[in-house]
Amino acid sequence: MLNPHFSIILITYNEQIHLPATLDAVAGLGAPLFILDSGSTDDTIKIAEDHGATVAQNMFVNHPQQWHHALSTFKIDTPWVICLDADQQVTPELFELLRTFNDTDHKDTNGIYFNRKNYFKGRWIKHGGYFPFYLLKMFRTDVGYSDLNEMMDHRFIVPGKTEIWKKGYLKEENLKENEINFWLEKHLRYSDQVAYEEVERMRGARSQTIEPRFWGSPDERTAWLKRLWWKMPRYSRSLIYFSYRFLFKLGFLDGRTGVIFHFLQGFWFRLIVDVKIDELLKKAKDDRQQV
Template sequence: MISVVILTKNEEKDLPLCLASLRWSNDVHILDSGSTDRTVEIGIAHYAKIWYNDFESFGKQRNYALDNIHFRYDWILFLDADEIVTDDFLIEMRLAILTANSDVAGFYCCWKMIYENRWLKNCDNFPKWQFRLMRKEHARFKDFGHGQKEDQVIGKIEYLREPYLHYGFSKGWAHWISRHNRYSDEEAFSRINECPPFKNIFSNHSSERNPALKSWLSRLHLWPAIRFAQAYLLNLGFLEGRPGLIYCVNIAYYEFLIQIKMRELKNKRPPKPEEFKMADAMIF
């Protein structure tokens, strides 16, 4: 009924639990991008089909899967190795596709961010929506920042309210910080060069609203501090104890990295013709 794709590179730590939560599917595919650990071996042991493609971006990798993997079913679920399908999520997902009208291209899904066995509901601004469950040949993906969003959608996208589990810190904070340092390069570029229209901030559609909010709010000088206050104080993240504080501090740091890299990109950008005219006017 549902095919599954997992993107991997050196995921031997997280992959076993992810695959264990997918025993209900007989069409699980691992799209690997050059693992040097036991990732592929673990996938084979769990009867997953293995595919290879060099990683360029999340959007391109997911599109490669759509173009090259031979899926058994018409519905495709995209997962990362540090994500786990719960029984409740599976029940709602199956019900959703059984009752979906023919004009439904897919579903936005959300996760529970888990850190130190605690759900960071308040700190992580639950729910965050990503396009993860799609009807075959009814959509593609495009890159935005370090992630991706839906593209070329044929039909409408609905919502699965029941979350799956996301263990984003399973490899430790050193790994998280290193990874988000790379992500901040891509986010800075996108927020400058692919900034959505300001009107999207007021969209009822979170897939349009959230990228616009990130891009425009990043221009505020105190945005990292505001981001911390929003998550830790306004959203009551402090109720989630020390895990909540640690998470909020690091999210603010991530926004700070994006902001200073946006500044670097702007300073390296050649001046526009109108800026030359303004400079001449000031001289004379």
């Protein structure tokens, strides 16, 4: 019997290394499965179909647009939907919360935040502001939507009341990132999108969908911090942010692997973004002078 309360959607691309464990972790929930793939060449599709998932294909542009396509394309008959990345596993504690979930117990709620444990090279990144970390992953069908004002840092938005589940976790571990070249190449691609997006924000061509509020929901707080970030001076802000994560948020307690992660994600990546922002601004200035 299919779960009458919620369905599960994933987006994938060559995820045979993650998909079996991710789908096995939710198999006992009986939820309808939907997978939007972007041209996988490994066994991703076979694994999805073996687990009874409905599979569709769409060319990948960025995460917000891919999620928008998934939510707009699949016919979801349940009142709720859960959106997971292929490397996000439902832990036993979260499984129990979902197993006993009943729509009638959440009539006034439109969205639910899950807590996340993030792993890098096999180590749980517990400090540096990475735990607890709440992600809006479950929301009412046709109420929640993908924020298309973001190019890389995707999130879902719901109007109205939300809940935060502090117990039970998503375990997020991208095993492909155990090879540092994969991590670096991925974040170099991401830096192109983040730099382009920030330049658009400087020009007023892009705005925040979520109202920034320091004391608001997890996403409203993130929006407030992003607005502060965009006002900070380039180049120095990456060092300030890394120092904040490493010292004030105790990132140094995550051990050698954690230090590597905080340095790469908190400093190196953001420094690269600032360099690319200046390159884009210089190119635009040169183009104007040539006209």
